[in-house]
Amino acid sequence: MELQVFILVLGLLVGTSSPDMGTNHGKSPDSHDHGPQSQGNHTQSKKPFPVLSLGYDHVKLPFEISLWVLLASLMKLGFHLIPRLSSIVPESCLLIVVGLLVGGLMKLVGEIPPVLESKIFFLYLLPPIILDAGYFLPIRQFTENLGTILMFAVVGTLWNAFFVGGLLYGVCQLEGHRLVTVDLLSCLLFGSIISAVDPVAVLAVFEEIHINELLHILVFGESLLNDAVTVVLYHLFEEYSSVGSITFMDVFLGIVCFLVVSLGGIVVGAIYGILAAFTSRFTSHTRVIEPLFVFVYSYMAYLSAEVFHLSGIMALIACGAVMRPYVEANISHKSHTTIKYFLKMWSSVSDTLIFIFLGVSTVAGPHEWNWIFVMATLIFCLVARVLGVVGLTFVINKFRIVKLTSKDQFIIAYGGLRGAIAFSLVYLLKTEHFPMRNMFLTAIITVIFFTVFVQGMTIRPLVDLLAVKKKQETKRSINEEIHTQFLDHLLTGIEDICGHYGHHHWKDKLNRFNKKYVKKCLIAGERSKEPQLIAFYHKMEMKQAIELVESGGGAKLPSALPSTVSMQNIQPKKPPQDRALPQLSKAREEEIRKILRTNLQRTRQRLRSYNRHTLVADPYEDGWNELLIKRKKMMELEKKISQMNNYLTVPAPPPDSPTIARARLASDPQAWGLKSVTESIPTIKVDLASPQSPVVDEFSKKGSQPKASKEEEGGLTMKVPSPTKQRKDKTADEDNDKEPQQRLMRCLSDPGPTAEEEDEDEAFLP
Amino acid sequence: MGASQSGPVHMFQDLAHKTGFSTEQIKNLHNRFMYLTQDEDTLRREHLENISNLALNPIRRQIIEAFFDKRNMGEKERGCLQEIGFEEFVTVLSFFRPPKPRTADEMKNIKKEKLRFLFNMHDTDNDGIITLDEYRHVVEELLSSYETIGAETAKAISDAAMLEVASVTVGQMGPGEFYEGITFEQFMQILKDVEIETKMNIHFWNLDTRTMQCGK
Numbered sequence: 001m002e003l004q005v006f007i008l009v010l011g012l013l014v015g016t017s018s019p020d021m022g023t024n025h026g027k028s029p030d031s032h033d034h035g036p037q038s039q040g041n042h043t044q045s046k047k048p049f050p051v052l053s054l055g056y057d058h059v060k061l062p063f064e065i066s067l068w069v070l071l072a073s074l075m076k077l078g079f080h081l082i083p084r085l086s087s088i089v090p091e092s093c094l095l096i097v098v099g100l101l102v103g104g105l106m107k108l109v110g111e112i113p114p115v116l117e118s119k120i121f122f123l124y125l126l127p128p129i130i131l132d133a134g135y136f137l138p139i140r141q142f143t144e145n146l147g148t149i150l151m152f153a154v155v156g157t158l159w160n161a162f163f164v165g166g167l168l169y170g171v172c173q174l175e176g177h178r179l180v181t182v183d184l185l186s187c188l189l190f191g192s193i194i195s196a197v198d199p200v201a202v203l204a205v206f207e208e209i210h211i212n213e214l215l216h217i218l219v220f221g222e223s224l225l226n227d228a229v230t231v232v233l234y235h236l237f238e239e240y241s242s243v244g245s246i247t248f249m250d251v252f253l254g255i256v257c258f259l260v261v262s263l264g265g266i267v268v269g270a271i272y273g274i275l276a277a278f279t280s281r282f283t284s285h286t287r288v289i290e291p292l293f294v295f296v297y298s299y300m301a302y303l304s305a306e307v308f309h310l311s312g313i314m315a316l317i318a319c320g321a322v323m324r325p326y327v328e329a330n331i332s333h334k335s336h337t338t339i340k341y342f343l344k345m346w347s348s349v350s351d352t353l354i355f356i357f358l359g360v361s362t363v364a365g366p367h368e369w370n371w372i373f374v375m376a377t378l379i380f381c382l383v384a385r386v387l388g389v390v391g392l393t394f395v396i397n398k399f400r401i402v403k404l405t406s407k408d409q410f411i412i413a414y415g416g417l418r419g420a421i422a423f424s425l426v427y428l429l430k431t432e433h434f435p436m437r438n439m440f441l442t443a444i445i446t447v448i449f450f451t452v453f454v455q456g457m458t459i460r461p462l463v464d465l466l467a468v469k470k471k472q473e474t475k476r477s478i479n480e481e482i483h484t485q486f487l488d489h490l491l492t493g494i495e496d497i498c499g500h501y502g503h504h505h506w507k508d509k510l511n512r513f514n515k516k517y518v519k520k521c522l523i524a525g526e527r528s529k530e531p532q533l534i535a536f537y538h539k540m541e542m543k544q545a546i547e548l549v550e551s552g553g554g555a556k557l558p559s560a561l562p563s564t565v566s567m568q569n570i571q572p573k574k575p576p577q578d579r580a581l582p583q584l585s586k587a588r589e590e591e592i593r594k595i596l597r598t599n600l601q602r603t604r605q606r607l608r609s610y611n612r613h614t615l616v617a618d619p620y621e622d623g624w625n626e627l628l629i630k631r632k633k634m635m636e637l638e639k640k641i642s643q644m645n646n647y648l649t650v651p652a653p654p655p656d657s658p659t660i661a662r663a664r665l666a667s668d669p670q671a672w673g674l675k676s677v678t679e680s681i682p683t684i685k686v687d688l689a690s691p692q693s694p695v696v697d698e699f700s701k702k703g704s705q706p707k708a709s710k711e712e713e714g715g716l717t718m719k720v721p722s723p724t725k726q727r728k729d730k731t732a733d734e735d736n737d738k739e740p741q742q743r744l745m746r747c748l749s750d751p752g753p754t755a756e757e758e759d760e761d762e763a764f765l766p
Numbered sequence: 767m768g769a770s771q772s773g774p775v776h777m778f779q780d781l782a783h784k785t786g787f788s789t790e791q792i793k794n795l796h797n798r799f800m801y802l803t804q805d806e807d808t809l810r811r812e813h814l815e816n817i818s819n820l821a822l823n824p825i826r827r828q829i830i831e832a833f834f835d836k837r838n839m840g841e842k843e844r845g846c847l848q849e850i851g852f853e854e855f856v857t858v859l860s861f862f863r864p865p866k867p868r869t870a871d872e873m874k875n876i877k878k879e880k881l882r883f884l885f886n887m888h889d890t891d892n893d894g895i896i897t898l899d900e901y902r903h904v905v906e907e908l909l910s911s912y913e914t915i916g917a918e919t920a921k922a923i924s925d926a927a928m929l930e931v932a933s934v935t936v937g938q939m940g941p942g943e944f945y946e947g948i949t950f951e952q953f954m955q956i957l958k959d960v961e962i963e964t965k966m967n968i969h970f971w972n973l974d975t976r977t978m979q980c981g982k
Contacts, residue, residue: 401864402964472959477934478927479956483884485908486825487965490887493829494862495968496819499798502968505819512822531909537923 071102072352090456092204092355096449099359106360113364116357118424122306125354126421128346129200130313131298133224134320135343141217142321143507148396148404149218152412153225156388157195161233163384164377165191171376182436185241190440192233193426194381194447198419199223199313201448204351205417205456212469215408219415227313227421228262234425235309241433265311269318272301276319277326277522284524290335291342294327326522329535333542354420361423362445368438377443378450381418389413407466414459417451418444481536549630781853785860792856799852808849809833824910828887833858837886844892864967877963878954884962885953895947898928931956 056063075098079086085094106113142149165188172182202223206216236254240246276297283290298319305315328336389412397403404412426444431437463470492508495501778792787795802813814820814830823829832838834847838858847854861883865876888896888904902924909920932945935952948956 401967401969477930477956478923479930480960482905482908482923482927483957483960486884486904487960487962489823489825489908490829490884491862491966491968493820493823493826494859496817496823497802497814497829497833498795498859498968499801500968504968533905533908533923534919537926 068353068356069349072349072356075356076348076352088457090205090208090452090460091352092201093453093456095352095355096359096362096452099356099361100363101359102356103360103363107363113360114357115361115364116354116420116424116427118428121354121357121420121424122312123303125350126200127299127302127312127316128343128350129203130224130302130316131295131320132343132347133199133203133220134317135294135298135324135339137317137321138213138217139321141213142221144503145214145217145221148400149221149225151392151396152218152222152389154229156222156392157192157197157226157229158233159388159391160195160381160384161188161192161229163191163387164195164380165189167380168373168376171372175372183241185237185246186434186436189234189237189241189429189434190377190426190443192230192237193422193440194377194418194444195384196226196230196418196422197223197416198421200351200354200421201417201419201452201456202415204355205452205459206415209460209463210471211411211463212471214402215411215415215468216471218408219412224313224317225262228258228265228311230421230425231309231311232258232261238429238433261309261311262314264308265305265314266318268305268308268310269301269315269320270322272297272304272315273319273322274522276323277330280323280327280330281522281524283330287332287335290331291338294323294339295342297323326519329523358420358423358445358448362449365427365441365445366438367442367445368436369442370439373439374443374446378447381447385416386413389416407468410466411459411463411468414455414462417455418448419452420448423448478537478540481533485533781856785856786863787856787860795856795859796852799855808851809855810849825904825907828890828904828907831890832883832887835886837892838883862966862968864969865963873963880962880966881954881957882950884957884966885950895949896953897947898924901928901948 072095075095076091079091079094103113165184168191169182169184169187172187197219199220202220206219232254236246236250236257240250276293279293279297280290283293298316301315301319302312305312331339389409393404393409393412422444423441426437426440429437429440434440488504488508492504495505778789778796781787782789782792785792799809802817803809804813811830811834814833815826820826820829831846833855834850836843836845836847838861839854861880865873885896888900890900890903891897902921905924905927906920928945928948931948931952935948935955936945
């Protein structure tokens with residue numbers, strides 16, 4: 001049913017969309033309809049006032065763009081409505097097919113389908129995808145594998161370019177008649193365009209197969225970093241193909257140019273990234289425009305790099321990666337979510353549009369099919385890729401700790417997809433300089449189709465067949481975080497002991513530099529001094545708090561981990577035989593009771609104020625405050641319920657003698673389940689000969705109760721109840737709240753001695 | 767002359783065979799050892815503390831202790847040594863040697879050994895369990911380079927971490943039970959996703975006597 005409505009809408013869209021989007025986006029006609037008419041009113045006879053008139057021209061361009069975007073998005077929706085289709089065929093294939101259909105429809109209708117113009121592609125469609133990738137780039141894996149990635153990106157692409165270009169030239173020469181006009185430089189240019197792995201296609205396909213992080217970052221990193229190589233080769237060959245020859249000087253300049261292009265791009269990106277981080281430091285009063293800064297600075301980085309013909313992709317990646325840690329420390333949680341969702345949305349739309357336009361352009365573009373050339377291109381591309389990967393891995397494995405297995409190599413080779421960047425680059429070639437341009441175009445489209453369709457569709461079953469490790473979906477736990485940091489320091493220490501300036505040493509130095517100087521400039525306020533572990537812990541708490549609020553709060557949470565472990569199980573037990581029960585005077589008891597009461601209040605206050613302190617960054621987090629209120633209410637409620645239960649099971653003790661009271665308490669293990677803490681109660685005098693010694697147990701337990709409760713409450717203040725901890729903390733919480741109340745009640749009615757709890761320095765016994 | 771020359775070489779080869787380093791690496795490590803001890807025979811704690819770069823490391827004490835811990839020497843006994851020779855030095859460093867590709871079982875063993883090393887670093891009182899206090903100590907050390915962090919935060923984090931370990935490994939515990947601490951099996955379980963065997967390695971092939979002199 002939905003499908004049919006959907007197809008109907010689609011048909012309408014196609015019918016109404018007008019073709020000229022690609023070529024006519026210069027000046028939109030700004031003549032209004034009222035103009036000529038009002039003039040006409042003066043000179044001619046008066047026409048009736050137009051109530052409803054049609055003026056399409058002046059909204060034509062935005063209208064068309066919106067229609068295309070709408071079409072793309074509806075397509076995306078449609079695919080997921082069809083069951084099982086999206087699990088077999090990757091989205092990119094489906095979108096290209098849709099593009100083909102739309103283009104075919106347009107041609108049938110008689111209109112010219114728009115072509116994916118390079119300017120639109122490079123300036124509007126590509127940046128969101130790259131920014132999304134760069135901002136969320138997993139820095140840790142990226143830097144750990146940087147050597148490998150660079151090898152693949154630079155050496156691999158060069159190898160591919162020359163292999164394909166050279167062999168194609170050979171084929172052209174051999175073939176004779178039509179192809180002999182293709183000279184070496186044109187072939188090399190074609191080779192360099194087609195050899196670059198495309199980030200858009202790789203992202204589109206790899207995102208769906210959830211492959212393990214190492215392979216993902218290798219292929220994806222390669223696709224990003226080979227942009228510099230492609231840019232340099234492209235310009236080099238384009239410049240000199242008209243001249244017809246290349247000297248060594250040119251090659252040398254080309255190498256220099258490569259360094260300039262890549263490093264320049266990175267520097268430009270880093271500068272803009274730092275600017276963005278610095279700006280975000282001051283946005284605490286205008287939270288609403290925080291995401292805007294992230295987007296605009298990044299886009300400016302891209303455009304600035306393009307001005308100087310530097311690598312815009314690398315600039316964008318560098319900008320996103322540099323600014324992210326600082327910006328995220330400064331901006332509010334809502335801005336963070338906004339940035340994330342906007343980036344994902346834009347990159348998704350871009351991605352969809354690109355593939356649809358690829359399909360449309362295939363139908364539209366001028367084609368020149370030459371069997372030999374196209375087939376040769378395809379075969380050489382595949383062969384070059386496989387040889388390149390195998391050869392490079394052989395060299396790289398000598399330097400890697402984690403070797404790349406042949407399964408990994410296969411996936412890397414197979415994941416070398418070509419995409420729209422290659423298409424746009426060929427499209428940019430002018431036919432006057434390159435008479436073979438149309439043939440190139442056809443060949444490129446064929447290769448793109450092959451890689452996206454055949455390789456894209458089969459990679460998923462192959463991954464399953466080869467049992468390649470998939471991405472682990474586990475959430476990062478606090479233990480792993482602690483140990484990751486511990487390992488970092490440990491390895492740095494061992495490297496220092498060995499006197500070896502390795503990877504960890506420099507990373508450590510960078511971190512220290514970062515902490516000492518950079519963070520102070522770029523992060524606002526107190527957050528600049530926050531260590532990573534604390535930040536991680538806060539994030540985790542925040543996440544759990546939000547989960548709690550979203551799941552409706554309350555005690556009926558389904559816990560992720562069915563565990564009944566709570567804080568009380570962790571606190572170490574005090575060996576009971578160490579302490580004995582001293583004698584206490586009534587005055588002392590009064591004093592103790594008073595201390596108990598005041599300290600309880602103090603703990604409560606500390607509970608609240610501590611929470612406010614940890615949330616100093618965000619007074620805008622409404623959910624948080626509500627959560628606190630809710631939690632308090634729930635605590636009160638549960639306390640009331642438990643107190644009622646308590647009355648049923650443990651009747652209020654009548655004021656009888658201490659020994660009887662103590663005996664009763666001793667027989668009630670439930671109430672005294674809490675264990676004491678290790679901090680010693682300082683001034684208890686041990687009197688082993690005392691007849692009170694049988695009561696030693698409860699005393700120590702009771703005595704350390706308050707301290708335990710304080711410790712646990714102190715410990716609990718930082719913790720926002722997670723779904724698992726929620727229940728347990730509540731129990732512990734309410735236990736704690738219950739205990740002092742109970743103890744108070746019992747104190748009041750039963751003059752049993754209780755110990756000093758809060759202030760260790762306050763003398764308990766003289 | 768010949769006899770005394772072949773002595774150390776023979777020892778190096780033995781050590782190389784025992785620990786898995788190459789003879790070249792053993793030689794480089796020996797040079798480093800001599801440099802650290804200033805040509806004495808045994809290494810003491812002060813020698814390691816003299817390394818200036820190590821002074822900035824928040825967990826330097828535990829690292830230094832690890833070198834003098836008998837449990838890492840492959841012996842069954844527990845306790846600390848006061849000074850170690852070159853053989854013990856290399857034995858401890860062999861925990862960080864990158865593993866050559868082996869079968870899955872051997873990799874599991876290597877992982878277990880490395881995790882054992884880590885466990886021993888945490889378990890300072892040698893009782894085979896990491897108690898809450900010891901874990902708290904670890905977190906405090908990690909945070910010790912940040913002066914503004916109070917002890918309460920470290921406590922909260924270590925409490926949360928301990929709770930997580932208990933929840934994951936033990937699961938159901940009544941309110942009266944007490945969780946003693948992290949045993950080695952539980953330690954292995956919670957860290958099984960961290961891929962220790964690939965992370966806890968340093969490249970020993972880069973050791974160069976020239977850089978060793980400059981890099982104190």
